Amino acid sequence: xxxxxxxxxxxxxxxxxxxCAPVGEEVRDAIVSIEGLVYRAxxxxxxxxxxxxFRKGQVTAVMGPSGTGKTTLLxxxxxxVRPDRGRVLVDGQDLGQLSREGVYAVRRRMGxxxxxxxxxxxLSVFENVAFPLREHTDLPERxxxxxxxxxxxxxxxxxxxxxxxxxxxxxxxxxxxxxxxIVMDPALLIYDEPFVGLxxxxxxxxxxxxxxxNDALGITSIVVSHDVHEISAVADCTYLLSEGxxxxxxxxxxxxxxxxxxxRQFMNGMADGPVPFHFPAPDYETQLLGASFGNRxxxxxxxxx
Amino acid sequence: xxxxNLRIDRLGGVRGALEKLGAYLLFAGRLLLASPRAVLxxxxxxxxxxxxxxxxxxxxxxxxxxxxxxxxxxxxxLLQRFGAEEALGPAAALGMxxxxxxxxxxLLFAGRAGTALTSEIGLMAATDQLSAMEMMAVDPVRRVCVxxxxxxxxxxxxxxxxxxxxxxYGSQLVGVQLLGxxxxxxxxxxxxxxxxxxxxxxxxxxxxxxxxxASLAVFEGFHAQPTAEGVGRATTRTVVNSSIAVLLxxxxxxxxYIH
Numbered sequence: 021x022x023x024x025x026x027x028x029x030x031x032x033x034x035x036x037x038x039x040c041a042p043v044g045e046e047v048r049d050a051i052v053s054i055e056g057l058v059y060r061a062x063x064x065x066x067x068x069x070x071x072x073x074f075r076k077g078q079v080t081a082v083m084g085p086s087g088t089g090k091t092t093l094l095x096x097x098x099x100x101v102r103p104d105r106g107r108v109l110v111d112g113q114d115l116g117q118l119s120r121e122g123v124y125a126v127r128r129r130m131g132x133x134x135x136x137x138x139x140x141x142x143l144s145v146f147e148n149v150a151f152p153l154r155e156h157t158d159l160p161e162r163x164x165x166x167x168x169x170x171x172x173x174x175x176x177x178x179x180x181x182x183x184x185x186x187x188x189x190x191x192x193x194x195x196x197x198x199x200x201x202i203v204m205d206p207a208l209l210i211y212d213e214p215f216v217g218l219x220x221x222x223x224x225x226x227x228x229x230x231x232x233x234n235d236a237l238g239i240t241s242i243v244v245s246h247d248v249h250e251i252s253a254v255a256d257c258t259y260l261l262s263e264g265x266x267x268x269x270x271x272x273x274x275x276x277x278x279x280x281x282x283x284r285q286f287m288n289g290m291a292d293g294p295v296p297f298h299f300p301a302p303d304y305e306t307q308l309l310g311a312s313f314g315n316r317x318x319x320x321x322x323x324x325x
Numbered sequence: 326x327x328x329x330n331l332r333i334d335r336l337g338g339v340r341g342a343l344e345k346l347g348a349y350l351l352f353a354g355r356l357l358l359a360s361p362r363a364v365l366x367x368x369x370x371x372x373x374x375x376x377x378x379x380x381x382x383x384x385x386x387x388x389x390x391x392x393x394x395x396x397x398x399x400x401x402x403l404l405q406r407f408g409a410e411e412a413l414g415p416a417a418a419l420g421m422x423x424x425x426x427x428x429x430x431x432l433l434f435a436g437r438a439g440t441a442l443t444s445e446i447g448l449m450a451a452t453d454q455l456s457a458m459e460m461m462a463v464d465p466v467r468r469v470c471v472x473x474x475x476x477x478x479x480x481x482x483x484x485x486x487x488x489x490x491x492x493x494y495g496s497q498l499v500g501v502q503l504l505g506x507x508x509x510x511x512x513x514x515x516x517x518x519x520x521x522x523x524x525x526x527x528x529x530x531x532x533x534x535x536x537x538x539a540s541l542a543v544f545e546g547f548h549a550q551p552t553a554e555g556v557g558r559a560t561t562r563t564v565v566n567s568s569i570a571v572l573l574x575x576x577x578x579x580x581x582y583i584h
Contacts, residue, residue: 138453
């Protein structure tokens, strides 16, 4: 599935992989559908007519250069921000039309893993995982304990139940956050940059957990990540965003075979290309030879002769 | 042209200040509306009374003692000039109860507990903890802000009472033990001069100060820019705005009680 402002780009790519939702068609098994989304942050248009669908039961990766709107997309899917136009449907419900309580009801069926884990620092590992249960249910303490230990066991950290977040490594914190995200048995699990700052072992563990949780619990996973090779190993479908639109979609292998410059630059980690290495600046020679600075951030003021 | 720009800048500044005042009043209203439900989970509030109150106790007692001692020393010196040193008891008591106790305790509380509240909530925002709560369908205002607001609201009047008590002991220590003013006169004149309304005035003031400090501290923390610099600025604003609010409210309440 793709969008939007210049559809010719995506058509040219012809990367509508088998497992990704088809372009421009109604997706009957979608858990999240984005239809004609327009979103502006101040004067900047982040999305202009974006169409996208995430199929149930899949691990879908959303990739793209920094500042392209990936995190904004997650905020729209979770109802943290509302679109200026268009619809974001989660399980058939239009988040833009729901009250705060309605959005909260939808979020109870979602889990989200933040970049840094976002564990509550004044609570132990056990209490962090128990937090949603205590807030939303009246389960007896024995059952809470049972559920929490089961989830911690699933991420391999049952033995760390009594530790405080400050005592955990980055990888462990991410796994505890994953246990907390699945404690309410969500239908949709969202990962925001889950591999940032992890060593290869921890990254491998988290990768394996993403796939295992998705398959064992029968949930849908949306993973926003820059780690092309890692996420390619577990994703069923990948969307590549650039400048607020989908420039390519398909399986990781299909994306790797793309002839598109932006796709190749991103997949191969090339420093220069459609996404330039240099931030826009005045002419280098003119600036070095002491003519006036066109932009104050570059040094400010005028150089006297 | 530059004059026009300056005026536009000023107008923008005024508008920004009014917007912030409006946001603060709305937030304070939200805190007050959500507060009654906090009785359903008293454990959260009790923990915050401990954080804001018990952890400020040593500072309040220490400062109360020295404020009282200075009051005794300066008061005795002044009263001796008029041959009225036996009036030290009521002078110290009324000074502590009506002005020094509530105001100094509130300023200390803003510096100790107010800043702790702002930085704690600000750091929770900076580390995505508040967003994580939102994503778990838990309202961070109810779960984080309201218990802290109520904890501070309850703690400050209690701390003020302790500050005044210790302060009076300090005045007595200097006036009676050091300068030799008669202990009987000190206590009996104090008992005769001080009325229940005087005590109530100090306590009412401390409740108003607590409302201002707690709501400002929580507001600044909740709306802090989620960066190290942003949290630092928010913490500074808590101290500055709380101090101004306390001194302003003190004048208004004093004028109200005098008339």
